[in-house]
Amino acid sequence: MDSHSPLTSKTGHRRRARLILFCLLLTSATASAGTLGEAIDSALDLEGQRARVGALRDEGEATRRQAESLVAGDPGLRVKHLSDQAIANEGAYEWEAMVELPLWMPGQRTARQAVAAALGEQAETLAGLLRWEMAGRVREAVWNARLTQGRADQAAQALANARALATTVDKRLAAGDLARVDALVAHQAVLDREAEHQSARMEAEEALARYRHLTGQTTLPDDSDEAVPPDLSDQLPPDHPLMREADSAVGVARRQRDQARSERTGHPVLSLGTTVTRDARGADQNTALQLELSIPFGLASQSAPSIAAAERVYTEQASERQSLLRQAEAELIAAHLGRRGAAESLAIAERRQEAAREAFALVRRAFELGEADLTTRLRAEDSAREANVALELRRLEQGRARARLNQALGVIPQ
Structure with a gap:
């Protein structure tokens, strides 16, 4: 067939299309994973939490417009009609039309304006609180995924080592240096490592799936390994999002x-209107302007329930603020202790890994020289593997400890 036949040309086009598609997929897979702040924004959008901020802002704006109104309440129209038609029927009547305008008492308009300003401030602090709370959830999801992926990576390395050992044992079995039972033990170790790797891989995939469900992001953020503030303190920062929102609620x-x-x-x-009267049929109609002012007595017994209810809400908010302060302080103490404990655990894991690595190197050399049996080698390898896993996890836990400390300090990624 000619090299320039339509069939060959069509096949070449398909190959180039596959190559272009592969390059696009590769570019997409290697694209930037984004930042922690972007993941938090995406999670907030998915859960629709920002609507709460908008609703609170709308309430504050509505209260402000009400306070700027010329009247203190909804105006009304009052109409009254009197007639002698059902009694004497002499044509006498009276019409009265009044517009009722509730008025502000001194201090009432200012009080409502203060409520409007407080609601606007609470909307801003609520936005910070929602972002801080979501930051904690995203941080935990990120580090759960990274820790489980670390376990999966270590399990994959252990599986590769077990397969390499099984290959070596098979060669020595063929050469007559080892018994058949040694080969069975080596292949059993491969099956054990395969089971461990499969379990660790599933845990990593589940953790990543939970992160994707929370944030809508396909990959973990690039800047998830956070640094703690340089001016680290054991005291709760005054601008902590939780306390700012609690203060605004109070x-x-x-x-x-x-x-x-x-x-x-x-x-x-204040009532303004007109009155139209006629004494008898054929008499002249009289029109007059009318002005009325109704002043409430303001009895304490009538206003006491609303004042007591407002006082109760204020007391509850103040008590809630104190409870939140104690909770935030306890979480900060726990975060500091967790970071220190993670550092101490890492130092121990490093020493343990070094000792296990040296012991395994000696046993492996002895096995190669025929001075140690396979069971001893596998036991040393298991100890070295466990030490490597522990060391990798302790290193990852340093990042999680820093993230938890930043969360306790109220640090919000942007």
Whole structure:
């Protein structure tokens, strides 16, 4: 067949298309995994938490518009009609139309404006709190995925070592240096490592799947290995998102309590309108302007329930703030201890790994020289493998400890 036949040309096009598709997939797979802040933003968008901030801002804006109104409440129209039609039927009647305007008492408008400002501030602190809370969830998901992947990597290396050993044992069996039982033991070790690798790989895939479900991101962020602030302190920072939101909640409750106290007397009502009367049929119609002012007494017994309810909410918010402060302080102490414990565990794991590595090197050399049996070699290899796994996990736990400390300090990735 001619090399330039349509069939050959079509095959070449398909090959080039496959090559281009492969390059695109490779480029997509090796693209930047993004940042921790982007993962947090994506998680917030997926859960729709930011709608709470918008709703709180809308409430504050509505309260502000209400406080800027010329009247203190909803105006009303009052119409009254009197007639003698059902009694004397002499044509007498009276029409009255009044517009009722609730008025502000001194301090009431200011109290509502203060509530509006407090709600706006709470919306801003709520945005920070939601991002901080999501940062904690994303951090834990990231490090769970990294730790399980570390176990899977170590299990894969152990499997490769077991297969290499089984190959060596098979060669020595063929040469007559080892017995058949040694080959069976070596291949049994390969099966054990395969089971461990399969289990570790499934755990890693599940952890990564949970991270993807939380954030919608396919890969872990590049900057997940965080650094702690240089000016590290054992004290809770004053701008901690949890405490800022708690302070703003207390502020809103305080302003609402002040509003309830300012409105204990109610609102005076100014009524403006006209009155049209006629004494008898054929008589002249009289029109007059009418002005009324209704002032409530403001009895303490009537306003006491609303004031007491506002006082209760304020007390609950203040108590909740104190409870949150104690909780945040305890979490910061635990994070500091966790970081110190992780550092101490790493030092121990390094010494253990070094000792296990030297012991395994000696036993492996003895096995190669025929001075040690396979069981002794496998036992030394298991100890070395366990030490390697422990060391790798302790190293990864350093990053998780730093991430948890940053979370306890209120550090939010941007």
